[in-house]
Amino acid sequence: MQNDPMIRIRRYLPSDRAAIESVHDEARKIELKYACLENAFIPLKTAAVKEHLFDHDGIFVAEINGTVIGFTACTEDELSWLYVSPAHMRKGIGRALVHYALCRFPDINHIEVLKGNEPAKALYESFGFKVLK
Numbered sequence: 001m002q003n004d005p006m007i008r009i010r011r012y013l014p015s016d017r018a019a020i021e022s023v024h025d026e027a028r029k030i031e032l033k034y035a036c037l038e039n040a041f042i043p044l045k046t047a048a049v050k051e052h053l054f055d056h057d058g059i060f061v062a063e064i065n066g067t068v069i070g071f072t073a074c075t076e077d078e079l080s081w082l083y084v085s086p087a088h089m090r091k092g093i094g095r096a097l098v099h100y101a102l103c104r105f106p107d108i109n110h111i112e113v114l115k116g117n118e119p120a121k122a123l124y125e126s127f128g129f130k131v132l133k
Contacts, residue, residue: 005064007093009100012059012071019068020061020083021045027083035114053081060100062093072097078110082120094123102127 012020024044032038048054053073062070062084070084070093079101084093102108111129113120121131 007062007064007096009060009062009096012061012073016061016068016071020071023068023070023085024081024083026086027089030086030089031083031114031117031120034118035116037114051080056080058101058104060097060104062097064088069093070097072101074101074105074108076105077107079105079108080112090119094120095126098123098127 021044024047028044028047029038029041032040042050044053053059056073057075059073059081060071061068069088071081072079072083073081079098082094082097084097111124113124125131
């Protein structure tokens, strides 16, 4: 479509922190709802420390017109974070972030998805990942 805004994906900068906190906190609630785990919500401010987000080899953000609308984080072999602002879900942002991460870290072979998060599962399966129980 000609009028679609241009998605730009780039490395995370410390100045993006408030934006990714907002994206995570909104999107994580939806993810947890799919898994019937709404009460397990922890804001990114806490989760980032607890789950070592900023120790990842690759942290990338997606932005449109300078506004961060999604992010992903990965190591050499695992894609461990992927969140897109709810206002931009189902528009190819997550797909673009996964593609970008896989191009930079081609040995990624592991992704965890909460049971019940069918949209995420379908996205990862479209890249050739298989469900292991």
